[in-house]
Amino acid sequence: MKIAVCIKQVPDSEARLRVAADRRWIDEEDLRFVVNESxxxxxxxxLQIAEHTDGEVVVFSLGPERVREALRKCLALGxxxxxxxxxxxxAGGDAIATGRALAAAIQNGGFDLVVTGSQSDDVGFxxxxxxLAGHLDWPHVWLVMGVEIEEGGASAKVTREMESGMNEVIRLRLPAVLEIQAGLNKPRYASLKGIMQAKRKEIATVAPSDLGLDPSVVGAAGSRVETLSVAFPESSGGAEMIEGDAAxxxxxxxxxxxxxxxxL
Amino acid sequence: MPGKIWIVVQHRDGKLHRMSREAVVAGQKLAAAVGGTAQAVVLGHGVEPVVEALTHYELDAVLVAEAEALVDYTPGAYIGVLAAAVAERSPTHLVFGHSYQNVDYMARLAQAVGGSLVSEVVGFEQGDEGLVWRRPIFGGKLQSRLRVSGPAPVVVSVQSGAFSADEAVAGSAERQSLDSAAAVPDREILGVEEVSGEHVDLTAAEIVVAVGRGLGDPQKMGIIEDLAAALGAEIGASRPVIDSGWLPRDRQIGSSGQTVAPKLYLAVGVSGAIQHLVGMKGAGTIVAINKDAGAPIFAIADYGIVGDLHEIVPALTAAVREAKAGS
Known part of the structure; x- marks a missing residue:
């Protein structure tokens, strides 16, 4: 199967965040960026589905120059x-504008499946x-906890997480978009050979015109949701902070x- | 244009989902803030008990799509019915509870009807800047303020606990029928299963020690076990610990795990993402130990210690043992 994977590069969850001077976003200087967890x-x-079906994985990401590092990591992984x-x-797109851009990039690539994470660790919509599935007019499932490809790639049996420790098992026709929940597999580490091979693999750079999109329908121009400001939430003043050495x-x-x- | 707020409810076995009762309150407050009316929307099959419950709220109407194709939730059937209803009746806002089922389809609904989306809202204000939405970013470490422009409707989901179901305004509402011809399921439902075969019941524990990603290394779990033993506590965990395989899944506390309300809850190396907080914020006394003074867990804790848990936890175990020996 030919599979498209969409990834986002986000600040490391351990990173200490600072609000930018214009208060519209965080200050990204000196931040460590990683591939979003899910x-x-x-x-x-x-990668596992591609290995079982003699297929291939193509990775897509939207973002500034630093995103190439995240894409290079995905190439090293396979x-x-x-x-x-x-x-x-x-840049600056809301969920609908970003989904539109990714769909346009994936649309004519002959993909049998799109796999994404379920949620970004930064904005988290x-x-x-x-x-993206809506723009492609494909079925989708959010919070996927298990995937079995059936009928030689015509359908998939998918386990979807529900609340309260229950999962729902469903079947849907392919092609489809599967939004993966963290925890359903064990992500591999890059091998030295993989890292060396990744240096020779292609990272294509595309602009809206390459995708047949007018720049006015993507990014901030194509978005209706605008961030006015970000801030640390006001503490409810709840916790009494206890000082001193450990003992x-x-x-x-x-x-x-x-x-x-x-x-006690 | 006066607001026409739709509250799209979720239900199971004839009962409203808890988050949908909170969404009703959010919808009523939104109608008051923007000047307009609120209506509830119910989709399903055999939903009369839910409809009946909703008619006792102060709402302009309860809109009901009743069809066999809606007996199980599928995004195809739900989006089909709602998109047709939106086109016919032009609501300005659609309010959802931020539940797993709703998040599965509401974004796609927003896109299908040419509207916009604001997910996981914790509040809103109508002021000089227009209608401004507040929501958490970076797992609750920060909050953003958003404004939406362009054609209606605005699709929003409200975070669990952001609005209190107790504040619902009672009244009466009239039932109206929605056309459900566009209900076309796009999934075959094969069944429902429990995530974990064995089951540790954390809800019965009087004291819970919850461990988070801050532990850093599963080999260090011994210090958590020692503390739990000294306190007579059960061990729970946040999602990243479970996903990393450090503890079995039946120890997970939070929106996809167990909801606990012990008399004492110690959060050790847990940052306090909302998915975790919804599973433990009902605890009597909450203690947070974390190296990051800005961790959201401190906002709901009663006592906090900022520092290295690998030093603090063994010291705490010793202090608990000493206190118990002396009492």
Whole structure:
């Protein structure tokens, strides 16, 4: 099967975030960027399906120059080539504009399946994959916890996470868009050979005109949702912060739990 | 243009989903803020108990799409019916609870009807800048303020717990029927299964020690086990710990795991993403230990210690043992 995987590059979850001077986004200087967590699981799932079906994986990502590093990592893990939606016109898009751009890039590639993560760790709308499916007019599933390809690629049996520890098992026709939940497989590490091979693999750079899109329908120009500002939430002032070295703080905490909260 | 707010509810076994009751409150408040009316929308088969419950809220109407093709949720059938209804009746806003089922299709609905989407809203204000939506970003570390322009409708989902179901305004609403001819399922439902065969019941525990990604290394789980043993506590975990295979899935606390309300909850190396918070914020006393002073967990904790959990946890275990020996 020929599989498209969409990934996003996001700040490392351990990174200490600062609000940018214009307060519209975070200050990205000196931040470490990584492949979004659920997208790593999506790539692994796609690689496994491709291995079982003698297929190939092509990775797509939208974002600035730094995104090439994330795409190179996916190539090292086993994707055969990458497409970078790099043009400045793509920047600042809401979920619908970004889904439109990705769909246009994937549309005529002869793909049997699109696999994405379920949610980005930065903005976290959980929407890009299903909007992409809407633009392609393919079925989709969000929060996928298991995939079995059936009938030689004509359909798939998919396990979808529900609330309260239950999963729903469904069957749908392919091609489709599967939005992968973190945790359904064990993402591989890149081998030295993979890293060496990745250097020779192609990362194509595309602009809206390459996709037959007017720049006004993608990125900030094509978006209706505008971020006015970002800020650290006001603390509810709840926690009493206990200071001191480990032994001192532990002693004070136990004292509070016994005498004040009366739970020990 | 006056607002026409639709609250699209989710239900199961004749009962409204908890988040849908919160969405009703959000919808009523939104109607008051923008000046307009709120209507509930129910899709399904055999939904009369749900419709009946909704007619006792202060709503302009309860719109009902009743069809056999809607007996199980599928995005194809739900989007088909709702897109046709939106085209016919032109609502300005569609309000959903931010549940797994709703997130599965609401973005695609927004795209299908030419509207826009704001996901996981925690609040909104009507002011000088127009209608502004607030929502968490970076797992709750930051919050963003968003404004939407362009054609209606705006599709929004409200985060679990952001609105209190108790604040619903009672009244009466009239039932109206929606056309359900466009209900075409696009999935074959094969069944429902439990995620984990064995089952640790964390809900019965009086004390829970929850471990997060901050532990760093599964080999270090011993310090957590020691603390739990000293306290007589069960061990729970946030999702990343489970996904990494450090603990079995039946120890997961949060929106896709168990919901607990023990008298004491110690969150160790747990940052406090909303998916975790919804599973434990009902705990009596909450203690957070984390190296990042900005971790969202501190916002809901009663006591917090900022520092290296690998030093603090063993010290805490010793202090608990000492206190228990002395009492």
């Amino acid at each position: 997208d790593e699981y999506a790539l692994e799932e796609a 994707a055969s080539r990458a497409v970078h939606l790099a043009d400045e016109a793509f 959980g929407a890009t994959g299903s909007i 001192t703080a532990a002693g004070v905490l136990v004292e509070r739990l016994r005498k004040e909260a009366r739970v």
